[in-house]
Structures are given as C-alpha cells and as structure tokens.
Amino acid sequence: MDFKSLKSYHIAFELAMRIFEISKRFPKEETYSLTDQIRRSSRSVCSNIAEAYRKRSYPNHFRSKLSDSDSENAETQSWLHFANECGYITKLEFEDFNAKSEEVGKLLNFMINNPGKFGVKV
DSSP states (O other), X not given: OOGGGSHHHHHHHHHHHHHHHHHTTSOGGGIIIIIHHHHHHHHHHXXXXXXXXXTTTSHHHHHHHHHHHHHHHHHHXXXXXXXXXXXXXXXXXXXXXHHHHHHHHHHHHHHHXXXXXXXXXX
C-alpha cells in the first residue's frame, strides 16, 4: 500500500484541490492572509499523512504526524468558517467542504487509534 491509496489522503487531497480552485475567486486583498493560509493548511493535511505513513516503523512518530495532520485539518475548518462569514464561499460550499473535512478528521482519528491496521508494529 502507498500513502496515496489511503482513504484519508485521497479525500484530503481532493478537498485541498477544491479549496485551491475556489480560493482563486477570493479578493486580492486576501492573497497573503486567508487565501495563502487556507491553501497551506489544506495541503499540509495531505503532506502530514504522507509523512506519517513513511514513519510506520516508529509508532510514536506515526501518531505524532497524524496528530499534526488533524491539527491542520482543524485549521482548514477555521479558515473555511472565515471564508463563509466573509461571503467568499456560499453556505452550501461551506457545508460541503466542512463535511469532507470532518470525514478526514474521523479517518485520521481511526488511524491514530488503530495504527496496527496501517502496518505499524505496536
């Protein structure tokens, strides 16, 4: 198995790409704040999953990187909330993105609590 085949990675990557596309319409004055931050945090969810998967030989590192991923996922949710409240995304878009982010969070927590199912020697 490769990290790209993990369901958590797949959904997080899809979400990050959708956020990238929708953030193209954010106002220019948000370029170095909300736009940059939401893109970075959503991408970081994926990169931390990839790093965690490569750290499977070290259970504590595996969990730590997944915890980092979960934190970045929560940050993404916060930025989505700002984008919604500022009127940059619709309520329907917010609800859809937030639901995907919640799903990623549940998958990450499952991985943290069940590392043996992902090749970690516990």
